[in-house]
Amino acid sequence: METLNTNRNSVHKKLHPASERGHVNFGWLDSHHSFSFGQWYHPEKTNFGALRVLNDDIVEPSMGFGTHPHQNMEIVSIPLFGELAHKDSTGTNGIIRTGDVQIMSAGSGILHSEFNHSNEKKVNFLQIWILPKVAGIEPRYAQKTFTEAGRINKFQTVVSPIDEEAIWINQDAYFSLATLDPGKELSYAVHSPDQGIFAFLISGKLKVEDTVLERRDAVGYWGNDAYKFQAEVKSELLVIEVPMK
Structure with a gap:
């Protein structure tokens, strides 16, 4: 972890290269883990604030x-294809x-199953776990379709505890997607000072502050109120904002 001194804050950074993710292949499932999960454990990769799993x-x-x-x-699922x-x-x-x-929202307890709906093509999806704000709530389910046009060169909030256009989450957490054209710059402002961002690059190549990310790399930042992004090539990005305490 790095601590970067700015004029206003001490900004903390934690790089998560794609090459350092955990990897398991069971034949039917090929999975890369950003954080400790199942049979793969890394003492420095157990969580990022309230973000517990990104598979x-x-x-x-x-x-x-x-x-x-x-x-x-x-538990959030985002199909990529x-x-x-x-x-x-x-x-x-x-x-x-x-x-x-x-x-x-698993809440007080839920049973579920997930299968590839196709008998011909693979499915690739991000499975993301967030620690809840309130324990023991009644289990609930929500799903919504978001158009790609809604995130071209801007952030599209898809998960939020307050945004009615997004799907609700039992935590002060926000998921935002963006598709950036080459050279495009964006700024992301956190919702409160004790929140951090985990930027996961789905595809492409871009810079987050002073850090260059390539496909499936990620970086966590906290301690500042906003963060800058600049795409070098067309890039697909997921930003997860979570409480750090």
Whole structure:
């Protein structure tokens, strides 16, 4: 971790290169872990504030995760390509498609399963876990489709506790997507001083403050009120803002 002194704050940075992610391949599942998960453990990669898990999962056709329990976790799924079939104990039974964002508040306890909906093509999705603000809430499910046009050269908020255009989360956490053209610059302002951002580059190449990211690299920053992004090539970006305490 680096501490960068500015005129206003001590800004902290933690780089997460794609090459340092955990990796497991079970045949039906090829997964890279940004944070300790399952059989992969790294003492310096257990969480980033309230962000506990970010898995980059590729699932073979017709394969997936059988019914299993969760409790007191906010679980977000973002398909990058392909489709997921989802079932859970709230009675939800549906398909999560590319362009959709899904959230499940496990709360007091939930059972669910996720499978590749296709019997021909793979599915690649980000599975993200956020520690909840309030424990033991009634389990809930939400899903929404977001257009790519809504994030061209700007941030599109897809998960938020306050934005009615986004899907709700039981935490002071915000997920924003952006697709930047070459040379385009954006600034992201955090919602409160004790929040940090985890910037995950889905594709392309861009600079976050003084840090250059390439495909699947990530960097965490906290201690400042805003952060600058500049794309070197066309880039797809996910920014997750979370409480650091």
